[in-house]
Each structure stands twice: as C-alpha cells, then as structure tokens.
Amino acid sequence: MEDGTPNRHRRxxxxxxxxxxxxxxxxxxxxxxxxxxxRLALAAGAGARWASRATGRGAGAMIGGLVAxxxxxxxxxxxxxxxxxxxxxxxxxxxxTTRMTAAALGTVDGRVATNAEGANMDAGLIAALAAxxxxxxxxxxxxxxxxxxxxxxxxxxxxxxxxxxxDQLDRVGEINVIERTLRAGLARHPETVVVANCDDVLMTSAxxxxxxxxxxxxxxxxxxxxxxxxxxGEVIVRDKAHWYSTGTDFKRxxxxxxxxxxxxxxxxxxxxxxxxxxxxAVNRGNAAQAVAAAAALGADPVAAAAAxxxxxxxxxxxxxxxxxxxxxxxxxAKNPAxxxxxxxxxxxNAAGLVIAVNGRVPDGEDLSWLWDVRFEQLxxxxxxxxxxxxxxxxxxxxxxxxxxxxxxxxxxxxASCPPGHVEVLANYTAFxxxxxxxxxxx
Numbered sequence: 001m002e003d004g005t006p007n008r009h010r011r012x013x014x015x016x017x018x019x020x021x022x023x024x025x026x027x028x029x030x031x032x033x034x035x036x037x038x039r040l041a042l043a044a045g046a047g048a049r050w051a052s053r054a055t056g057r058g059a060g061a062m063i064g065g066l067v068a069x070x071x072x073x074x075x076x077x078x079x080x081x082x083x084x085x086x087x088x089x090x091x092x093x094x095x096x097t098t099r100m101t102a103a104a105l106g107t108v109d110g111r112v113a114t115n116a117e118g119a120n121m122d123a124g125l126i127a128a129l130a131a132x133x134x135x136x137x138x139x140x141x142x143x144x145x146x147x148x149x150x151x152x153x154x155x156x157x158x159x160x161x162x163x164x165x166x167d168q169l170d171r172v173g174e175i176n177v178i179e180r181t182l183r184a185g186l187a188r189h190p191e192t193v194v195v196a197n198c199d200d201v202l203m204t205s206a207x208x209x210x211x212x213x214x215x216x217x218x219x220x221x222x223x224x225x226x227x228x229x230x231x232x233g234e235v236i237v238r239d240k241a242h243w244y245s246t247g248t249d250f251k252r253x254x255x256x257x258x259x260x261x262x263x264x265x266x267x268x269x270x271x272x273x274x275x276x277x278x279x280x281a282v283n284r285g286n287a288a289q290a291v292a293a294a295a296a297l298g299a300d301p302v303a304a305a306a307a308x309x310x311x312x313x314x315x316x317x318x319x320x321x322x323x324x325x326x327x328x329x330x331x332x333a334k335n336p337a338x339x340x341x342x343x344x345x346x347x348x349n350a351a352g353l354v355i356a357v358n359g360r361v362p363d364g365e366d367l368s369w370l371w372d373v374r375f376e377q378l379x380x381x382x383x384x385x386x387x388x389x390x391x392x393x394x395x396x397x398x399x400x401x402x403x404x405x406x407x408x409x410x411x412x413x414x415a416s417c418p419p420g421h422v423e424v425l426a427n428y429t430a431f432x433x434x435x436x437x438x439x440x441x442x
Contacts, residue, residue, distance in 0.1 A: 034133075038078045041071035042130050049127070061115075061131075065123030068130065076122060079129035080154030083113070085138040086293050087154075089147050089182070090162025090203065091175075092338040094120065096278065097162060097286040098141040099314045104294035104304035111135040117315055121146055137297075144178050148185025151192070158293045159186065160195045162218070162286070164202035165225045165337035167364070175202060179230050182206040195293045197285070198253045201226035201236055201243060208250065216292050217241070217258035218285030222337035224372070257292045259284045264291060264305055272305045277312035282341045316435050323411070323438065325419040326351070332431045334363070336372040342425055343373070348381055352417025355397075356387035356410045356430035363427050367392050375400040386413035387430045410434045 034042070049064030068075050086105070088098045095118045102114040113135040115128035120141040129138060142150050144164070151159065161182070164175045183206045186194060196207035199220035207213050208231075229236055229245035236243055244251035257266045264274040264287070272291075276283055287308045294304040313319045320329045333342040346353060359365050367389055375397055383404040385394040390408045397404045407413035410430060414422050426434060 033081065034078050035072075035074075038072050038075050041068040041075050044068065044071055045127070045130065061117065061119055061127035062123050064130070065119075065126035068126050069122055076126050076129070076150070077153040079126060079133070080138070083129075083136055083138045083154070084297055085140060085154050085156040086158045086160060086297070087140050087142050087147060087151060087156040088160040088162070088293075089142050089144050090160075090197075091144070091165045091167055091335060092341070093162045093282065093286045094118070094141040096283060096311075096314045096317070097160060097290050098139050100287055100290035100308045100311050101160065101293050102139040103307040103311050104290050104299055105137045105139055105297065107294070107303040107307050108297070108299045109135075109137050111137070113138040113140075115141055122150070125150065145181060147182055148188070151185055151189055155189070156192060158193045158195060158296050160289050160293050161200075161203040161207055162197055162289065163200045163220065163222075163337070164206075165222050165335065166369075167335045175225055176230055179203075179206050183209070186210055193296045195289055195296060197289065198255050199241070199285075202230055204253065205230045205250070208253075213253075214257070214292050214296055215253045215255045216285075216289045217255035218289050219281055221282070222340055224336070257288050259288045264288055264301075266292070266295070266301055270301060272302055274305055274309060276309050278314075278318055280341060280345045316431075321438055323414055323422075323441075326414055326417060326422045327420070328414060328422050328424055328438075330431065330434065331423065331425045332428070333425060334428050336369050339373040339425075343375075343377060346378075346381075346423050346425065347421065350423045351420030352384060352414070352422040353378070353381055354384045354386050354410060354413045354417065354422060354424045354426075355393060356413070356424065356426035356434065357385075357389045357393045358387050358427060358430040358433070359389040359392070360429045363429050370396045375402055378402045384413040384416055386410045387426070411437055 045064035045068030048067040052058050052063050086101050088094055088101060098114060102112045105112045111132060113129050113132040115124050118141060120143045125140055164179055166175055179202045190211050193212045193214060194207045194210045195214045195216060197203050197218040198215040199217055227236055229250055231250055232245060232248045234245045234247040236245055242252050264272045276287055290308050291301055291304045295301045316330060317332045320327055331342045331345060333339040359367050379401055383397060383402055385397060385404050385406050386408060390406055394404060394406045407416050
C-alpha cells in the first residue's frame with residue numbers, strides 16, 4: 001500500500017470512533033497528493049474530456065477517465081487517498097442510493113465527490129474524483145464485480161451492500177459468484193464498516209463475517225434468486241420478515257436500522273420522520289441505507305434523513321416532463337427484480353403506460369428475462385409496447401393477457417396515448433434514447 005502503516009492505523013482508529021459514536025463529526029483526513037505523472041495523466045484526461053464535449057460526442061467523463069488511467073495505472077489510488085469514501089453496490093438501486101448518500105454526506109461537508117451520472121467502473125470513478133479534487137468526502141456507485149479492486153485502491157470507510165439478484169446473464173456473472181467475490185473483497189478490509197441489507201440473503205452472506213456491520217432492514221420483495229443458502233446450499237426458509245438456512249446457523253440478523261410508512265428507526269430508540277420525494281417502498285429501503293452510511297461517518301441522522309427526503313430525481317429517473325399534450329414520468333428498470341419494483345410504482349390511473357425495451361449489450365441481448373416479470377398484474381391497463389425489441393415485449397404481454405398496441409418509436413408511442421399523464425417504463429438504452437430525444441426537443 002502506498003500509505004504508511006502509522007497513517008493507515010490512524011484512519012482505522014478514527015473510523016471506528018466515528019462509527020461507534022454515531023454523532024461525532026468527521027476527523028481531519030490525510031492530504032490528497034498527486035504525483036507528477038498523475039498530474040500529467042489528469043491533464044491529458046481533461047483534454048480528452050474537453051474534446052469529447054466540443055465535438056458533441058458525449059459528456060466526456062468516461063474518455064477522460066480512460067485516458068488518465070491508461071497513462072497512470074495508480075491514478076484511482078492517488079485520487080482516493082485522504083478521502084472518507086462510501087462505496088455503494090448492488091444489482092438495483094445503486095444510482096439512487098449513491099445520490100441519497102451524497103446528499104446525506106453533504107450535511108457534514110457541502111463538497112462531496114460523486115459519480116452522479118452512474119458511470120460505475122474505474123474510468124467513471126476516476127472522472128468523478130478528479131472533478132472535485134478537494135472534496136474530503138466521496139460517495140461512489142461501483143459495479144458489483146469491481147468492488148474488490150476499487151476497495152483495495154481507495155480503502156473506503158464504508159461499503160453499502162444493497163441487494164443481489166439475477167441480471168442479464170449474457171453479460172453478467174452468476175449471482176453466487178458475485179456474492180463470493182464481494183465476500184472475499186470485504187475480507188481483505190476488516191476495518192471497513194459494512195452497511196448491509198439484512199433482508200437480502202446474498203448480501204447478508206457477503207457481509208456476515210465482517211467485524212463492523214451495520215444491519216439495515218431495507219426490504220427484499222424479490223426472493224426468486226435466493227431460495228438456497230449461498231454458504232451451505234441448504235434451503236432458505238422464510239417466515240414473514242425473518243429467514244434462516246436449514247442445517248446451519250446462518251440467519252437474518254437483527255437490524256440496527258429499519259423503516260415503516262412514516263419514519264426511519266435507528267439505534268437507541270431513534271425515530272425520524274421520513275417523507276421521501278421518490279416513490280416506492282424500495283426507495284425507502286435505499287434511503288435507510290444511505291442515512292445509516294452517513295451516520296457511520298459521523299453525520300447527524302436527522303439532518304441526513306432530511307437531505308435524503310429532498311432527492312427527487314436521479315439522472316433523469318422519476319422526473320416528470322411535458323411532451324406536447326402529455327406529462328411524462330420516466331421510470332428505469334434493468335432486470336426482473338428491478339422491473340417488478342418499477343411496475344409497483346406505475347400509476348394505473350394514468351392516461352397511458354408506455355413500456356420501452358431495447359436489447360443492446362448494456363441491456364442484455366437475451367430478453368428471455370421478460371418471462372420472469374409478472375406483467376400479468378397490468379391486466380386492465382392499456383399498454384403501448386415500444387423500443388427496438390417491442391415485438392418481443394408484445395408477445396410477452398399477449399401471453400400475460402395485457403391489452404396493448406405496438407409502436408416501436410418511444411416518442412411516437414407517447415403521442416399515441418390520450419392527452420394527460422403518461423407513465424414511461426424503459427430499460428437502460430431505451431431510457432437513454434428517450435432522454436436524448438426529449439433533450440433535443442428542449
């Protein structure tokens with residue numbers, strides 16, 4: 001490691017004091033020192049970012065980070081040194097929880113480095129940290145498979161484990177492999193505080209052996225991918241909110257934080273009113289973990305919760321825009337568990353529901369997962385199937401008994417709905433395409 005042993009032990013001691021007290025302010029951190037080569041790499045990355053923006057090719061964050069890491073492989077470690085960093089990972093909810101965590105940490109120090117647009121691999125992390133070199137706090141969304149080596153580089157103070165469920169298998173590994181990878185990565189950093197969702201069997205397993213775990217009952221409506229114990233292979237038995245593995249002592253831990261319809265509850269009888277701007281029970285769980293992470297770093301939980309409640313949009317998700325005679329709310333979903341949660345947020349009284357599905361590499365080219373989503377619950381709702389793979393979706397809707405029409409272009413699909421409010425539910429690239437189209441229209 002580049003940091004000397006005395007400095008490392010000092011950071012560990014400071015973290016444990018802050019995590020155990022729950023109310024102490026953050027201690028001073030070590031200075032962020034960039035080598036000469038690192039400064040040159042960052043300058044080259046900034047130039048690439050400027051060129052990308054100037055030529056209209058994109059925001060430039062990814063290319064800037066790629067150039068910097070190509071010229072100096074240690075640049076992520078250098079940018080992470082001296083910061084109190086929170087890493088947020090999981091299959092679903094990373095961007096939302098990262099945005100909430102950044103807001104909560106902002107109550108301690110207004111400057112928080114974060115990858116707000118969701119670029120969650122090395123290049124995106126480098127770009128986010130380079131964009132605010134002086135920020136002493138960072139909230140970083142990190143892809144699940146990248147967490148171990150990112151944690152090695154930045155020595156995060158807190159890691160937030162949200163959930164694990166099956167994603168597109170043609171581009172993402174089996175979830176049991178991901179769980180074991182996370183578990184091994186965390187084992188190398190026993191000083192890190194882990195804020196883990198005790199309602200998720202796989203994330204509980206990843207965190208179970210860590211000496212500093214803050215358990216949060218963040219919800220786990222999707223259980224189809226955790227029917228067996230990831231440690232023993234035994235059956236997972238569920239009894240209301242509780243779960244346990246038969247034949248072993250692996251079971252749901254008692255939570256330190258939990259929520260209900262009105263409040264967020266924490267240690268020592270803490271109860272904080274929590275009225276979120278974002279919809280859905282899943283976002284209440286995300287908020288609970290964000291507040292718990294901020295509290296572990298010394299934030300006042302009441303102030304942190306208030307900041308989290310003010311988050312009303314995450315990179316365009318959940319926002320409502322005017323499109324001709326329609327108001328359009330945009331929802332994003334990327335895998336069966338995410339689709340199930342998003343469907344529960346849909347306003348069934350809206351004038352129309354447009355579901356847009358693409359099948360590009362970021363979405364997963366294999367759309368067999370459509371058959372795992374319970375579209376049957378949309379019976380009685382008029383749906384417009386849209387996107388590049390709208391025909392695949394229309395077949396699935398037909399078998400689900402859902403009345404629908406087929407309009408491949410998403411903006412045309414919106415226009416085909418009666419005037420009024422329209423809900424749009426889209427997967428990753430379909431969502432981005434719609435954002436760009438609406439942006440060009442102003």
